Amino acid sequence: MKYFGGCDVGSTYTKAVILDENGNMVADTTIKSKINSEQSAIAAMDDVLAKVGLKSSKDLEYLIGTGYGRNKVPFADENISEISCHAMGVHVTNPNVKAIIDIGGQDVKGISIDTDGTVKNFAMNDKCAAGTGRFFEAMARSFELSLPEFSKLSLTAKNVIPITAQCTVFAESEVITLVGEGKPMDEIAAGIEMAVAKRCFVMAKKAGATDSITLTGGCAKNDGLKEAIEHVLKLKVVNLKTDPQLMGALGAAEYARQKGLAKK
Amino acid sequence: MKDLKHLIYFENLLQEANNDLVKQAKAEGKRAIGYTCYFMPEVLLDLPGCFSARLRAPRCTSPDIATYYLSGRVCHYARSLMERALEGGYNFLDAQMATETCTATCRFQEHLQQKHLDSVEDMRIIDNDDFFCEFTDIPFKNNENSYQHFETQLRAHVLEPLHEHFGIDISDDAIRQAVEEHNEVCRLINEIGDYRKLDNPTITGYEFHVIQLVSLVCPKYLILPYLRETAEEMKTREPDTRKNFRCKVVLAGSENDDPDFTKLIEGCGALVVCDRFCYGAVESRVPIVLEEGKSPLRCIAEHYLKTSNCPRFMPQDEMRARKKRLADLAKEYNADGVIIASNKFCEYWSYERVIDTFILQRDFGLPVCSIEKEYINSASGQLRTRFQAFVESVEIKHIQEGK
Numbered sequence: 001m002k003y004f005g006g007c008d009v010g011s012t013y014t015k016a017v018i019l020d021e022n023g024n025m026v027a028d029t030t031i032k033s034k035i036n037s038e039q040s041a042i043a044a045m046d047d048v049l050a051k052v053g054l055k056s057s058k059d060l061e062y063l064i065g066t067g068y069g070r071n072k073v074p075f076a077d078e079n080i081s082e083i084s085c086h087a088m089g090v091h092v093t094n095p096n097v098k099a100i101i102d103i104g105g106q107d108v109k110g111i112s113i114d115t116d117g118t119v120k121n122f123a124m125n126d127k128c129a130a131g132t133g134r135f136f137e138a139m140a141r142s143f144e145l146s147l148p149e150f151s152k153l154s155l156t157a158k159n160v161i162p163i164t165a166q167c168t169v170f171a172e173s174e175v176i177t178l179v180g181e182g183k184p185m186d187e188i189a190a191g192i193e194m195a196v197a198k199r200c201f202v203m204a205k206k207a208g209a210t211d212s213i214t215l216t217g218g219c220a221k222n223d224g225l226k227e228a229i230e231h232v233l234k235l236k237v238v239n240l241k242t243d244p245q246l247m248g249a250l251g252a253a254e255y256a257r258q259k260g261l262a263k264k
Numbered sequence: 265m266k267d268l269k270h271l272i273y274f275e276n277l278l279q280e281a282n283n284d285l286v287k288q289a290k291a292e293g294k295r296a297i298g299y300t301c302y303f304m305p306e307v308l309l310d311l312p313g314c315f316s317a318r319l320r321a322p323r324c325t326s327p328d329i330a331t332y333y334l335s336g337r338v339c340h341y342a343r344s345l346m347e348r349a350l351e352g353g354y355n356f357l358d359a360q361m362a363t364e365t366c367t368a369t370c371r372f373q374e375h376l377q378q379k380h381l382d383s384v385e386d387m388r389i390i391d392n393d394d395f396f397c398e399f400t401d402i403p404f405k406n407n408e409n410s411y412q413h414f415e416t417q418l419r420a421h422v423l424e425p426l427h428e429h430f431g432i433d434i435s436d437d438a439i440r441q442a443v444e445e446h447n448e449v450c451r452l453i454n455e456i457g458d459y460r461k462l463d464n465p466t467i468t469g470y471e472f473h474v475i476q477l478v479s480l481v482c483p484k485y486l487i488l489p490y491l492r493e494t495a496e497e498m499k500t501r502e503p504d505t506r507k508n509f510r511c512k513v514v515l516a517g518s519e520n521d522d523p524d525f526t527k528l529i530e531g532c533g534a535l536v537v538c539d540r541f542c543y544g545a546v547e548s549r550v551p552i553v554l555e556e557g558k559s560p561l562r563c564i565a566e567h568y569l570k571t572s573n574c575p576r577f578m579p580q581d582e583m584r585a586r587k588k589r590l591a592d593l594a595k596e597y598n599a600d601g602v603i604i605a606s607n608k609f610c611e612y613w614s615y616e617r618v619i620d621t622f623i624l625q626r627d628f629g630l631p632v633c634s635i636e637k638e639y640i641n642s643a644s645g646q647l648r649t650r651f652q653a654f655v656e657s658v659e660i661k662h663i664q665e666g667k
Binding site for chain 1: 645646649650652653656657660
């Protein structure tokens with residue numbers, strides 16, 4: 001059996017996926033990224049290779065790096081932007097999905113997908129990390145909650161307290177002020193989710209997304225955010241059967257499979 | 265490709281506004297005249313006895329002090345210039361020829377005109393006793409009245425002050441001489457730039473950007489020998505046997521004097537074959553034609569108003585013509601798409617960029633990557649992702665179209 005790999009070195013998590021020649025996902029892993037992208041890629045690849053009994057990345061037919069550390073993946077045959085890889089990952093998971101909101105550790109992207117899984121259009125935030133995974137980490141820290149606890153907090157809110165600042169530093173100050181004023185924590189959390197959802201709305205619209213949208217990236221697991229996005233977009237977000245955080249690595253592996261098979 | 269003989273020298277000239285050639289010209293007794301905008305005819309600042317220096321603030325990091333004087337919502341370019349002025353980087357200037365064009369650079373130059381910060385005598389911005397700053401009003405329309413007005417403005421606020429302060433010869437003969445030198449620079453830059461139109465270009469966008477910039481920031485008579493030699497060298501330069509780009513793009517947008525930005529784009533696989541931005545060559549290197557029966561000054565006034573593609577011109581027909589011009593450039597330079605990059609808070613390009621992004625795709629079928637950037641780019645990781653994704657989407661389109 002021939003195997004094909006995709007390694008998505010993100011700013012917060014590194015993900016790796018191995019596909020067989022029929023496109024079946026035979027192994028995957030998600031690890032916390034290290035300060036050194038190459039070390040992150042090595043650790044993730046070692047983990048995923050061991051699951052299929054391979055010794056080294058050299059044993060793969062084709063390997064593609066993606067994510068912010070995409071050019072640091074050892075033995076990668078090439079690298080492809082995470083925008084293209086997320087589109088392909090979602091396409092092979094559910095071809096009916098036509099748009100993605102990808103919320104990673106340091107950026108937010110809106111991507112619309114063509115019928116063959118390639119990118120039709122995309123929009124991405126500039127260098128500011130407002131409304132990204134880093135933002136949620138800072139907010140959860142302000143609440144003294146874990147991320148999973150924080151993501152569920154807003155679901156119980158009866159009202160939404162608007163948060164005006166999206167800058168991580170200013171929002172943290174605003175949240176601390178609101179908590180100090182004795183405002184309900186769940187309603188503040190709902191305000192935070194809504195602020196980010198509105199930013200996602202802009203990215204999705206800029207990318208030309210109209211219907212059949214899904215969420216990818218680590219923040220896709222945030223239930224409160226998902227609900228807020230559904231509220232602002234006025235439609236139901238499609239749930240993927242595969243971990244949405246793996247979509248970049250899966251797309252990279254699928255590209256590796258297509259290119260590896262075409263090479264012969 | 266074999267390295268261009270003078271490229272490293274040119275790169276070094278771009279490290280400081282007061283570069284080696286500027287210092288040489290000053291040592292020879294020439295007056296250094298700064299400016300920021302295309303609408304200040306550089307040719308008039310290159311009259312015998314003085315030379316033009318289009319201002320840049322290379323390697324500026326965080327313009328904190330300038331932000332106090334200008335505000336955080338003024339574009340990063342204007343603030344970076346102000347910061348560099350406060351650091352003493354423009355003390356070599358004998359005069360600044362300011363233009364009433366974009367508000368941000370106007371405000372920077374208003375500070376130069378005041379000479380002192382906070383009205384404190386010791387806090388001189390430009391530490392040069394001879395220094396003065398003069399403003400020229402630039403018309404918003406292309407018509408007879410505008411040409412007449414612009415000519416009058418140039419005489420009153422550029423030529424006469426240069427003569428009064430420094431005894432510069434502002435006769436028609438002196439202007440003709442400056443035009444002749446200016447046109448040679450244009451001819452050489454265009455000759456070098458035309459190699460970007462080849463199927464496999466023998467010059468990169470980065471190299472051309474560097475060459476175009478040195479022609480703007482160095483005294484013309486001193487940079488000309490290097491340009492002539494480079495143009496000669498280009499005649500026999502062989503391209504790499506294997507194309508090392510994945511698509512070709514036109515780079516359009518607001519002020520851009522950062523060759524590393526072009527390098528970043530090219531590092532993602534998009535060869536920049538045309539530069540339609542402030543500091544680019546598309547407009548600034550159109551030779552000036554001196555017509556019979558018109559004064560040289562009048563011809564110059566008309567030239568700069570007629571050749572500009574600046575978005576400060578708002579008439580509908582001109583706005584439409586600018587979109588078509590970009591599409592025509594893409595065709596002329598065999599580009600596969602357009603990257604439009606404007607500086608954050610840019611008064612004119614913030615709007616133009618959004619409209620261009622929409623119109624070029626809808627009406628001309630051109631793929632467009634739209635970027636809002638800062639003067640010096642620190643967010644290279646995110647930009648790299650966007651440019652790479654753009655290149656990939658252009659490639660896919662080619663495959664789908666069977667190219």
